[in-house]
Amino acid sequence: MPCPPEGYYPMDEFDPLFGAALDTLAVRAGQTRSHEGEHSEALYLTSSYVFANAREAADRFSGSQPGNVYSRYTNPTVRTFEERIAALEGAETAVATSSGMAAILCTCIALLKAGDHIVCSRSVFGTTTVLFTKYLQKFGVSTTFVNPTDYSAWEAAFTPATRLVFVETPSNPLCDVVDIARLADISHAHSALLVVDNCFCTPALQKPLALGADLVVHSATKYIDGQGRCLGGVVAGPRQYVDEVLGFIRSAGPSMSPFNAWVFLKGLETLRLRMEAHSRNAMSLAQWLAAHPQVEKVFYAGLPDHLGHALAARQQSAFGGVLSFRVNGGREEAWKVIDATRIMSLTANLGDAKTTIVHPATTTHGRLSPEQKADAGITENLIRIAVGLEDINDLKADLARGLGDYRV
Ligand SMILES: *Cc1c(COP(=O)(O)O)cnc(C)c1O
DSSP states (O other): OOOOTTOOSSOOTTSTTTTOOHHHHHHHTTOOOOTTOOSSOOOOOOSBOOOSSHHHHHHHHHTSSOSOOBTTTOOHHHHHHHHHHHHHHTOSEEEEESSHHHHHHHHHHHHOOTTOEEEEESSSOHHHHHIIIIIGGGGTOEEEEEOTTOHHHHHHHOOTTEEEEEEESSOTTTOOOOOHHHHHHHHHHTTOEEEEEOTTTHHHHOOTTTTTOSEEEEETTTTTTOSSOOOOEEEEEOHHHHHHHHHHHHHHOOOOOHHHHHHHHHHHHTHHHHHHHHHHHHHHHHHHHHTOTTEEEEEOTTSTTSTTHHHHHHHOSSOOSEEEEEESSSHHHHHHHHHHOSSSEEOSOOSSSSOEEEOGGGTTTTTSOHHHHHHHTOOTTEEEEEOOSSOHHHHHHHHHHHHHTTOO
16 A cells, blocks of 8 residues: 655655555654664653753753653654654644544644634534534534535535534444545635544545545544553644644643553554454455344445445545444344344444444434434444454354344
8 A cells, every 4th residue: 555645754765764655654653762772662651851951951941942841742652653643644743632532622722713613524423523512612613514425515514714624434333435535625615624533444544634634633542552442642734733733732731641652653553454354354244234134224335335335445445344234123122132242342432453332322322312313314223333353253143143033
């Protein structure tokens, strides 16, 4: 896979990673060895840094000399993570945050002001909806939610105050696929910035910046960690915008822990291998479910009858690890399938080696009103699975138990 298409990193042709492919950058980008010569990235578990003398302290504080001052501002392990993400996304720079939600919040606070307007896909992570409607609203930033695959709805939602467009693709849980290049053109025609939450694909499968997006945000908690250990987030894009976000983080405090950054660095080393394995397992499970008599419908962009199939095939290098499906029946039948599993974990997290299963209507999307749920297609018989790395036949057998119980 060629990477990064817009190649900001490394910028210097004398850098040994100049022009390197994604797999190489995922393993090596951003590392600088200390005098100890450690092979694995060093974990700088320190909150502050010592200065050689009072002059150096004064110069570091004033910013006239570059260097570390305090880990809310900079930390070498966190910086390695930021540089590696920037390299993978083909971004000029990146800044890490304490969680995915902090990445979204900090982007909005840094780039918006009272009176501004957001146009957002209605199929975004539930907490993003809560953040925009309940909290940003309090500070005079309003949001209009649109059906993400209806481009005339996107067009119609812009007002002269629209500054930011926010989208997740593929979406959670129905795997709606949005044309990033097309949405970037629409956003730019209205002088708005397009922010893409690239959590579900990661840069291993999709490069929003190369498609025209202005900023990428991530919950590193998911596939970047890949084993469900740490919370974190990151914002990647041009220095012009990311520096604004960085400025806010330094003042407000949602910085990434160096320990978490170190875990994410280890996760990134296997990112593409994992994403391909997740995608392979998800495809197999989607096909099996689609042929099952007790399954009403499967939502996975890898299936040829999914509305977003052709677009996803063009825009992504694989279809990802998340799928959802409707069982015949309602809540009772869906809960029965979930409760009959013995391998899958009943948890809302995703992007883990362990497969997770959840009932969106009563958990991740439980805070939506009945109308919002109906609008977003979150029915009572819907189940979401974030397919992990276990053997696919064991996963099928785990679901067959619950589906078989009421087979006619
Ligand atoms: C989990 C998630 C978030 C929020 O990330 P946290 O790390 O939990 O704060 C944002 N967007 C998407 C798509 C997510 O799945």
